Amino acid sequence: MKYISTRGLSAPVSAEEAILTGLAPDGGLFVPAYIPRFDDGEIEKLRSASYGETALTVLKKYLDGFDEKELAGIIEEAYASFDTADPAPVTALSDGLYVLELWHGPTCAFKDMALQLMPRLLSLCRRKTGIREEIHILVATSGDTGKAALEGFRDVPGTRITVFYPHDGVSTVQQAQMVTQRGENVRVYAVNGNFDDAQTAVKRLFADRELAARLKKENVLLSSANSINWGRLLPQIVYYVRTAFLLCAGEPVSFVVPTGNFGNILAAYYAKRMGAPIGRLVCASNANNVLTDFIRTGCYDRRRPFHKTISPSMDILVSSNLERLLYHLSDSEHVREWMERLNASGSYTVTDQVLTALQEHFDAAYCDDDEARRMIGRTYEEKAYLLDPHTAVAMAAAERLPLQAPTVVVSTASPFKFAKDVLQSLGDEGEADGFAALDRLSHISGLSVPRSLAELKELPRRFYETVDPGKAENVF
Numbered sequence: 001m002k003y004i005s006t007r008g009l010s011a012p013v014s015a016e017e018a019i020l021t022g023l024a025p026d027g028g029l030f031v032p033a034y035i036p037r038f039d040d041g042e043i044e045k046l047r048s049a050s051y052g053e054t055a056l057t058v059l060k061k062y063l064d065g066f067d068e069k070e071l072a073g074i075i076e077e078a079y080a081s082f083d084t085a086d087p088a089p090v091t092a093l094s095d096g097l098y099v100l101e102l103w104h105g106p107t108c109a110f111k112d113m114a115l116q117l118m119p120r121l122l123s124l125c126r127r128k129t130g131i132r133e134e135i136h137i138l139v140a141t142s143g144d145t146g147k148a149a150l151e152g153f154r155d156v157p158g159t160r161i162t163v164f165y166p167h168d169g170v171s172t173v174q175q176a177q178m179v180t181q182r183g184e185n186v187r188v189y190a191v192n193g194n195f196d197d198a199q200t201a202v203k204r205l206f207a208d209r210e211l212a213a214r215l216k217k218e219n220v221l222l223s224s225a226n227s228i229n230w231g232r233l234l235p236q237i238v239y240y241v242r243t244a245f246l247l248c249a250g251e252p253v254s255f256v257v258p259t260g261n262f263g264n265i266l267a268a269y270y271a272k273r274m275g276a277p278i279g280r281l282v283c284a285s286n287a288n289n290v291l292t293d294f295i296r297t298g299c300y301d302r303r304r305p306f307h308k309t310i311s312p313s314m315d316i317l318v319s320s321n322l323e324r325l326l327y328h329l330s331d332s333e334h335v336r337e338w339m340e341r342l343n344a345s346g347s348y349t350v351t352d353q354v355l356t357a358l359q360e361h362f363d364a365a366y367c368d369d370d371e372a373r374r375m376i377g378r379t380y381e382e383k384a385y386l387l388d389p390h391t392a393v394a395m396a397a398a399e400r401l402p403l404q405a406p407t408v409v410v411s412t413a414s415p416f417k418f419a420k421d422v423l424q425s426l427g428d429e430g431e432a433d434g435f436a437a438l439d440r441l442s443h444i445s446g447l448s449v450p451r452s453l454a455e456l457k458e459l460p461r462r463f464y465e466t467v468d469p470g471k472a473e474n475v476f
C-alpha cells in the first residue's frame, strides 16, 4: 500500500516513509492510496475479536510487508499500561445509548490510544527502512499532548523526546505530570512565555538548518509527533471498528465525537469505509463551532473570534485533519484550491456535490460552556455517570440530534483530568484547585482518583530547567 499527498504534488511513499516524515513535501497530508475493505472472513472474526486482534486486523490492512508477530508485539506492549483489561471499554448509560471510554491510558485522555502505539510503530519503521539516525521528537505543548507524547516515547528504542511547555501556561497537575516524567530518553523544559512562545521556539528549531546539520553528524534526525502524522490516525481506527462490531445487532452504530483537529472523528470515517457497521458520524463542537457551520453549509470560515472554553482540547479554528476528508470526497486539485483560499482569505466553500457526499456520513452540533456544565450535572443526577467537559459537549450534541440507536458518545478524557470544572458543574461550592480538586471529586463521587494522577504528589521532580524562547537550540 502506497501513501499519497492530499495536494497531489509529491511522489507516493511507503507506509514507513509516511510515518517517519509526518507531513508530505508539498505541504499536504499523507493518505492511503485507497481505503482497504474487510473481506467476509475478516468480518466474521471481527464480530467476536478482542481489542488486540481487532488492532492487528486493521493495522495489517494499511501496513503491508510488516511482520505480523512484530505488529502483534507492539500492540500488546502499547496497551499493557492501561488501567482496564480492555483499553477502550464501553459503558451502557440507557437503552441504546453508550459511552466509549478512551481515557484508561497513562495520561487519562484519548491521545494515549494513539500515542502509546505510534512511537513503537515509528521505531519499527526506523528499523525496517534501515536508517541509522536516532529519531528525536520535539513537542511544544499547552499541556496534554506533551505528557501523552512523553509517556508514549519513554524508553522506546531508537527515539528520544524533548518537550517545551509554557512556564505560566499549564495547570499544577499538568506541570507535575511533565516534570516528574520517568524514562532515560526524555527531557522537559519550561519556556519563559506563553504557549505561542513555546510553539514558535519549536518551529524555529525545525527550521534551523545549522542545527539539523550538526545533529545529522551526531546521527540524530528531528521529527514531530503531532496529530497529522498517519501513525497517529491509524491506531484510532481500531476502537471504532471494535465498538461497531461489538454493539451492532442489525442497526448500524452511530458515533458522537468531541472534535478539535478532526483526527478522532476522521478515524471513524475510515472505519466506516472499511466496512464496519457504522451509521451517522456526529461532529460535536464547543463555542468554537467552525466545523458545525461547515458541515451544515459547506462553507469553512475561520474568520471569527476564538473562545477559550472549559473543553480546551477542542478550542481550534483550523482543523488540520479535515484536509484528508476533503481529499477522499473530491481530489487533490480541489484540496489545493481550498487550502490556498483558507490561507489567503480565511475561508472556502466546497461544491454542492462534496457537501452532499459529506452529509451522507456526517452531522454536526455544538454547545457552549453553560450547556456543557448543565449536561455534566444532569447526567450525574439522572444516570449516575460523571462526564468530563469534552464528553459533555458530545452528550449535548447527541441529545439534540434525532439519532437512531445504538448511539455511542465518545468520551475523550477522565473527569478527574478536569476536576475543578467538573466540581463546579456539580454545584460543589468549595474552592478546590489542583490536587485538592482531585481528592474532592473522589470524595463526592465515590470514584477513586486514577492511579497515574494520584501518584504525582509522591513522585520526585526530575526537570527544573527554564529556557528563553530565543535560545532553545542551547538545550542540544
Ligand SMILES: *Cc1c(COP(=O)(O)O)cnc(C)c1O
Pocket (backbone or CB within 6 Å): 109, 110, 111, 144, 227, 258, 259, 260, 261, 262, 263, 264, 265, 313, 314, 390, 412, 413
Ligand atoms: C485532542 C482531544 C480532543 C479532540 O480530538 P481531535 O482528534 O483533535 O478532534 C477532544 N477531547 C480531548 C480530551 C482531547 O485531548
